[in-house]
Amino acid sequence: MNCPNCNNEILNENINVQTDIAKCQSCNNIFKISDALADSNSDGFDLNNPPKGTWIRSEMNQLVIGATTRSPIAFFLVPFMVVWSGGSIGGIYGTQLAKGEFDPIMSLFGIPFLIGSIIFWSLALMAIWGKVELTLDKHGGKTFTGLGNIGLTKKFTWDEISSVREKQSNFNYPGSQGGSILLEGKRRISFGMGVKESRRYYLFRAMKNILSKVKSNKNFV
Ligand SMILES: [Zn+2]
Known part of the structure; x- marks a missing residue:
């Protein structure tokens, strides 16, 4: 058996099967034998x-x-984002552009929607590609x-x-x-x-x- 920390071989005298504890003489790491065995490649990984x-x-x-x-979450996120982000951003900034008038209050109000759109669109794109x-x-x-x-x-x-x-x-x-x-x-x-x-x-x-x-x-x- 090898130490899960430094990978040196453990001396037999440092292995106690009854208590399921072993100690590495090289780095003083104390670990459970069952965990170390589960981590080794004996499970066919x-x-x-x-x-x-x-x-x-x-x-x-x-x-x-x-x-x-x-992820299948894309099937939900993409249509949701088209409606949510299209509706909020289009409604807040699109109408200002259409009228050609800048509305500072509305623009400030829209900032959380802009940030939310960036975050959720990143998630949606990650879920696709x-x-x-x-x-x-x-x-x-x-x-x-x-x-x-x-x-x-x-x-x-x-x-x-x-x-x-x-x-x-x-x-x-x-x-x-x-x-x-x-x-x-x-x-x-x-x-x-x-x-x-x-x-x-x-x-x-x-x-x-x-x-x-x-x-x-x-x-x-
Ligand atoms: Zn060690």
Whole structure:
């Protein structure tokens, strides 16, 4: 058995099966044996067999792993947004344009609708075309959330990251799918919001798998 933290092999004398506790002699990490076994690849997780809606591919010296954020919520959000945003923005600003008169009170009143429209249209577009993608190489990597080339990128190096975990969200909005993935260490990076749970689970396991290879100095690209 290997330490889930530093990946060094655990000496037999540091494993206590009765109490389900083991201690790593290298980094002093104390952990539950059952958790460490559940995290190992003995459950048949196959990095190179991504489920529907996810992908993995090797490019020049890097590995790309991704998942779509496509969601049936789009069938609701798009018509809703056309009516809601069209009605409010058109009503508030369209009438001013049509009359050729600027109305400062009405324009101020419309600002929350403008902000709401931007947020909900982003969600609606993510639910149609969006993706979450990890690009990894031997130095580190980046997470990308967005449409095509437009989106949010967060970069990290491997020495900044020591663990990967799933986080359940305590606040939900349409299309949020209720969770994300956290990369933690010197920095904390979260990604994977809006990805359906089964796809997010693949990203999570893939990232965990690669991180353990990186920490034991194995090549993954
Ligand atoms: Zn350790």
